Amino acid sequence: MSNEKQRLVSLLGETKESIPERLKLLIGDRSARAAARDWGLSFSTLNNYLTRGTEPSLSVALQIAAIEGVSVEWLCGLDVPANTESRDLKxxxxxxxxVIMAIINALDAKDVxxxxxxxxxxxxxYLSQLLNAENQSLLRLEGRKRMAALMLEDMSDERVREILAEIENDKQAADVVNVKAG
Structure with missing residues (x-):
């Protein structure tokens, strides 16, 4: 492997903070182990960057910057904006x-x-349909109400209209009784 490929990211020009300081900012509230996992690094490699003065290769710096939504220049300590809005979204x-992985991990193997x-x-x-409020209401139906909703699928449109008309009539009659009683 050539020396050029083995060169580490060097700090050119005036720097505001060191690479380890910038890495610590990116780690934030996470543990170093969690950050290493998120960045696809071993903990010992990240620990070397943080404590032993080792600098990441350009490819690693680019990888971390892309994952965290910051520029590689910022990561290297140069005085450029961090683009924190993008990082917060990331x-x-x-x-x-x-959260999604925790939900999936709670399922049994057959359901997964x-x-x-x-x-x-x-x-x-399919997933976007689950965001629809009406679909969520249908999914919450249980027992006879769920069976009735499923039976509607096989009925003709005319029969469904008749059933809806009956329900509306019953609802209006109940409203009249409630007004008289109130």
Whole structure:
């Protein structure tokens, strides 16, 4: 391997903070182990960057910068904006991913397999349907109400209109009784 490929990121020009200081800023409230995992590094490698004066290679610096949503120049300590808004969105995205993974880990193996197959077949379209409030209400139905909703699927539109008309009439009659009683 050539010396050029082995060169580490050097600090050119005036620096505001050192690479270890910038890495500590990026780590934030996370543990160093968690940050290393998020960045695809071993803990010992990150620890060397933080405590032993070792500097990351350009490819590692680019990887960390991309994951954290900052520029490699900022990471190297140069006096450029950190783009914290992008970084905050990235941190929030990582946290949301952890919540989703916790939910998936709570499922048994059979449910995970079925979910994986559904996601592979229908992808984001299926997931976005779960965000719809009406669909969430339908998913919460239990017992007879769920059975009734499922039975509507096989009925003709005319029969569904008749049922809805009956429900509306019953609801209006109940409203009249409530007004008289009130």
């Amino acid at each position: 941190v929030n995205h990582i946290e949301n991913g952890k 397999e079925q979910l994986s197959k559904q996601l592979a077949l229908n992808g984001a379209r």
